[in-house]
Amino acid sequence: MANVLDKIVADKKIELIERKSKRPLESFKHQAIPTNRDFYKALAAPGTQFILECKKASPSKGLIREPFDLAEITRVYKNYASCISVLTDEKYFQGSFDYLEFVRSQVEQPLICKDFFIDEYQIYLARIYGGDAILLMLSVLDDTQYQSLEKVAKSLNMAILTEVSNEAEVHRALALNAQIIGINNRDLRDLSTNLATTEALRKLIPDNKVVISESGIYTHQDVKRLAPLCNGFLIGSSLMAERDLERACRSVILGENKVCGLTRSQDAIAAYESGAVYGGLIFAPKSPRFVDLDCAKQVMQSAPLAYVGVFVNATIADVVNHAQSLKLAAVQLHGQEDAVYINELRPLLPSNCQIWKAQAVKDSLPAPVNGVDRHLYDTHSDTQAGGTGKTFDWAILKETKQPFMLAGGLNPENIQGALYQGAHGLDLNSGVEQSAGKKCPNKLNDAFISIRKY
Structure with missing residues (x-):
């Protein structure tokens, strides 16, 4: 030079x-x-x-x-x-x-x-x-x-x-x-x-x-x-x-943050205007934030987020159908999907659709799953997959070398502590809601103001 x-x-x-x-x-x-x-x-x-x-x-x-x-x-x-x-x-x-x-x-x-x-x-x-x-x-x-x-x-x-x-x-x-x-x-x-x-x-x-x-x-x-x-x-x-x-x-400035559990157009708009990159759509029927294809399309049309579909032990055909019809940026697997499942799913997805694997954290980090683009660490619960509103001990994140998203009870009050854990992005859900499936614009705005405070 x-x-x-x-x-x-x-x-x-x-x-x-x-x-x-x-x-x-x-x-x-x-x-x-x-x-x-x-x-x-x-x-x-x-x-x-x-x-x-x-x-x-x-x-x-x-x-x-x-x-x-x-x-x-x-x-x-x-x-x-x-x-x-x-x-x-x-x-x-x-x-x-x-x-x-x-x-x-x-x-x-x-x-x-x-x-x-x-x-x-x-x-x-x-x-x-x-x-x-x-x-x-x-x-x-x-x-x-x-x-x-x-x-x-x-x-x-x-x-x-x-x-x-x-x-x-x-x-x-x-x-x-x-x-x-x-x-x-x-x-x-x-x-x-x-x-x-x-x-x-x-x-x-x-x-x-x-x-x-x-x-x-x-x-x-x-x-x-x-x-x-x-x-x-x-x-x-x-x-x-x-x-x-x-x-x-x-x-680069805020991180690749996701607002998950979107069920309404106004919430997708609020997430985008606050600074989110990703919007999460939950296709698990037992979730209080479940959306069907028609509702998902309506939400997606309202704001230009990159959308992630969340699935819990769904059939591969169902995941592929949603990914293709909605042009999802990623599918997030929140159940017991293993490497065999992922290897079978991968070639059936659009080439630009990533696979994220959510893993529940209790006392230590679970072993990484091969073949995924990103891990998402969430708080363990015996009764539900995600959306618990509870955090886990973030100190154990130092053990991981994998690209990951951090979820579990994140809200405007504790989000500053989450910012230096090495995550590619934060996954916000129940901590920015007024009730299940309904986001609070003020909480969203406060969360992203905290994210930018550095």
Whole structure:
């Protein structure tokens, strides 16, 4: 990557010669007025902040998002981002200053212009197109260059995200009195990412600095791992690679949470508006939250959740019929279904339908079931499968290495304790109800507010 970085910077110099000849700095410098959007303040606010990035392509991944619909991207990002990053490098990232201008017109958040800054010309250009902050990479700039560019940025009230990727660069950033330090988890030599980079370098940075972790953030577990160390995250490629951007943002920021036992359209709407990714439909006739196919279809039409069908010792034919007719995202098996059952079921399901296996937990974790995509751990009951309203001892979850969902008595009061157990998502049911099968919008909202408090 060092050679790639050298090539990018060399090409950037050529690009700037061409830009300056076509549009001299003197022709637009007077248009650059100080910004009134405070990038630093947005990131220094209490809690974990997110810089979400508009990125079409990259040298390491090639084309990432096609079509690159900025209207769609900004429509989603404005609901989740503290700040928004826009790539403007054309040759290697297929970016554009026009993208920056468009995003500026669509959102109220501060914007960072993401480019390889080596010349004051670029800063003025970034400002007139709507940038409120710039990225200065210490892997690209020496201290004198940095200070020169910093002076111009400050004259325009623009913030600086100072990027570091090793210990030497951290010491330089501190000597330069950088206020916002971005730790790049990507190894510039081989393009690999390692979140341990943030863990190692953060120890060198005083607490009065704003610290952002960049690159390699793919899951909510990644976020929860590093959130205690950082003020926030810059996330781009992992979001841009996902077709369903709304779901991708929810998954990484809130987790892949499910509201189960949906029986009414208004409850599905409330679950979606609160921030859920999944909606659970229970097809077990003995459950007080049982729905038939017609009711399930009505619920599904009301909100664009990914729907999971819950079955208890149902026939394989019945499970397959529901999965196919409802286009379920997953089937959740809540009975005594074993590996033989699962192996027979798997090839009959649509290829994009996952199998989740719910397992009742009493004093220890049951042995994992082979052949499933995800386990769901729920509180053991002698009388019912799920929906007990009771929790189990979460400490035993440390034993598992399997992807899992956590269920069992989760409610707005205890959900904070559930957030750091390593689950891919939380499964909410009776703890957010006013009565069996009827969700309480206020409890749902309170639960997801608690989920976002980190």
